[in-house]
Amino acid sequence: MxxxxxxxxxxxxxxxxxxxxxxxxxxxxxxxxxxxxxxxxxxxxxxxxxxxxxxxxxxxxxxxxxxxxxxxxxxxxxxxxxxxxxxxxxxxxxxxxxxxxxDGSGQEFGQSIDYNGLDDENKALIDLLFSEQNIKADMTVGFxxxxxxxxxxxxxxxxxxxxxxxxxxxxxxxxxxxxxxxxxxxxxxxxxxxxxxxxxxxxxxxxxxxxxxxxxxxxxxxxxxxxxxxxxxxxxxxxxxxxxxxxxxxxxxxxxxxxxxxxxxxxxxxxxxxxxxxxxxxxxxxxxxxxxxxxxxxxxxxxxxxxxxxxxxxxxxxxxxxxGVEDGSTKLKFDSLGQDTKDKLKVPLSKMYLFDKFIEKSMAELLKSPGKYNGESGVEKDFYNSDFYKIEFIPFLNYFKKWMDEMGTNEISFTPFHENQNHDSLLDFIIGNEVSRGSSLFSKNKAKGDFLIKRAHKIVSEGKLNNITEEERFIKVFDKILTEQLNNILN
CATH class of the missing domain: 3.40.50.1440 (Tubulin/FtsZ, GTPase domain)
Known part of the structure; x- marks a missing residue:
């Protein structure tokens, strides 16, 4: 159950x-x-x-x-x-x-215990336990x-x-x-x-x-x-x-x-x-x-x-x-964490971070690319103007991004990701798991966001997601392609 x-x-x-x-x-x-x-x-x-x-x-x-x-x-x-x-x-x-x-928290403490309504003996007891400042404390902002x-x-x-x-x-x-x-x-x-x-x-x-x-x-x-x-x-x-x-x-x-x-x-x-x-x-x-x-x-x-x-x-x-953490560093990365913690966090947080970066750096490339994803059986362009996308999903993603950014500003910080990404270096983002950006003439760029785009079109073309809503299809496509690429990066 x-x-x-x-x-x-x-x-x-x-x-x-x-x-x-x-x-x-x-x-x-x-x-x-x-x-x-x-x-x-x-x-x-x-x-x-x-x-x-x-x-x-x-x-x-x-x-x-x-x-x-x-x-x-x-x-x-x-x-x-x-x-x-x-x-x-x-x-x-x-x-x-x-x-x-x-009950009783939206007022002064004295009002919540009816201090003025107490007899002299009980007032004397309260005065022993609480200061005058306590009794007059405004609890509308907590204690x-x-x-x-x-x-x-x-x-x-x-x-x-x-x-x-x-x-x-x-x-x-x-x-x-x-x-x-x-x-x-x-x-x-x-x-x-x-x-x-x-x-x-x-x-x-x-x-x-x-x-x-x-x-x-x-x-x-x-x-x-x-x-x-x-x-x-x-x-x-x-x-x-x-x-x-x-x-x-x-x-x-x-x-x-x-x-x-x-x-x-x-x-x-x-x-x-x-x-x-x-x-x-x-x-x-x-x-x-x-x-x-x-x-x-x-x-x-x-x-x-x-x-x-x-x-x-x-x-x-x-x-x-x-x-505890594995080392005494004040700048924590995934490798600073114990194995159990790293196993719990690395794939999920990386997946959500990559989702956010793909939308920021590569979504324009996806929308202009030919293929099944951009269509009736995939995710049509009007979807990105829907309330679901603009009022719920993107603001939530912004909350996630801000949350990650804020953890990187403390004296004990957590910054497991690179910040210098663009569409052609999208998949090279986890510190400690570098992906080739193809800097030399004959090396292949394995970090391009195009890898995700091609897989998005392929998954939709298989037809297995035809009978669900556009919102479901959007999440399921990215759930699958982000997991695939992270497995490639981390293994």
Whole structure:
């Protein structure tokens, strides 16, 4: 029976890892052990957060592409669904955009706990636990590095409509993965609270018994960036406190989670000591951090978790894993990665990158070339003005390109591809796997984009793709020819 993986992404880091996971699925990475549906659920009180809304748009475009081309491909071959799509309910109180509603987060903290309505004794208790700044904190932009605030507000997660729908849709054999950071406010408080609630068997909640016994994995991020202060003495987020908060959180996790074998099946943690600076932003649209390789590593942790489920469910303790690279380089290429990681990434990412470069550098050559691809039984020229191509596919490809480009800008960068391509050197693009460009008089240019063009015409002329939509044909043709050429390049 097909199974579902529910991925809870908490805070900005959660959104960015889900973005990386979506890029892997688009590139052809698949889940193992009969998991064929992924349900991303983003928990962030800052509903205007730039990272959240960018990821939600990427997920929506991915879904729209799959709805047209199907999931029987390597490219875009994993089904992604919202809670609404799982339950087929048309509830006005339930979001259909991957965002998880949190009651009480769109106001000051004091308002959410009705501070002014408390009697003097309870006010005195709150004053001991929270500072005046905490009580007046504006939570419309999240918890701004204050897990003590987040722990109170996020405890209401189980009262939301989204949590009820999650419970209703959960089946035996489904699994859960939680993404969070450990050095801020939203992730550090949200992870242990969500885990605690998932493990409570509440008879009043549908499927609570199944959920409480399900396989759960998680990744918590140690600090991997700093925020520049912009000469702002009033800033509420101070990256000098990140490591202190991470140590305090890990100390709590040690006795509350790791020493309790029934709480968590598998735990991954990762960080980066590099002094990578992000622009200071307390939240909303300004918080849109550049992609980082450690977020891609987090997406790989999710793939590894699903693969490892048969093993970790037999263990009587938490399986703890770290991520490392083969060498100490700060400029990572495919050969910098361990063999298992390289095997997972090299073909899919190369395929998607080559797809983007072909459209940029060689599509004009394809459109003017004679052959079956450019016709009624292939892909007609009007297709490239369709909503599918211009509004869904190309913007998604642009997101992929930007994601790859951003990973190359950090102090610990990931740049596995050459940038100096044109139509005649298209296939010579993977660093470490050079392809002859035919520089001498008698050598053959094996890097030309014409190799892809000829195969596109040949595949269409075989007639095996006649009875599918133009959108499906477009993806299936490129899925096949890109795989063929990558096998030639890498073998």
């Amino acid at each position: 097909a199974k579902k993986l529910y991925v809870f992404g908490i805070g900005g880091t959660g959104s960015r890892v889900i973005k990386a996971l979506t890029m892997l699925f688009a590139s052809g990475v698949k889940l193992e052990n009969d998991f064929d549906i992924v349900v991303p659920i983003i928990i962030d009180p800052d509903t205007a957060n730039g990272d959240l809304n960018r990821t939600a748009d990427i997920l929506t475009k991915y879904q729209n592409i799959v709805s047209k081309v199907g999931s029987e491909n390597e490219l875009f071959g994993t089904k992604i669904k919202t809670l609404v799509q799982l339950t087929n309910e048309n509830s006005p109180n339930l979001s259909n955009n991957f965002k998880f509603g949190i 701004k590095g204050n897990p003590n605030i987040g722990s109170v507000v996020l405890n209401k997660i189980v009262d939301s409509n989204e949590y009820n729908e999650f419970s209703n849709s959960f089946n035996q054999g489904d699994a859960i993965f939680i993404i969070s950071s450990i050095f801020g406010g939203t992730g550090a408080s949200g992870f242990p609270l969500l885990l605690k609630n998932l493990r409570i068997n509440d008879p009043s909640r549908h499927n609570s018994d199944i959920i409480s016994k399900s396989t759960i994995g998680a990744i918590s991020y140690l600090p991997y960036f700093k925020v520049s202060d912009g000469n702002n003495d009033e800033k509420e987020i101070d990256s000098t406190t990140f490591f202190g908060k991470a140590k305090a959180a890990l100390s709590y996790y040690e006795h509350a989670i790791f020493n309790n074998k029934d709480m968590l099946n598998s735990f991954y943690h990762i960080g980066d000591k590099a002094n990578n600076n992000m622009k200071y932003a307390e939240g909303k649209a300004d918080q849109k951090n550049d992609a980082h390789f450690v977020e891609l590593a987090g997406a790989l942790a999710i793939i590894d978790f699903v693969k490892s489920i048969p093993v970790i469910t037999q263990s009587n303790q938490v399986t703890i894993k770290e991520f």
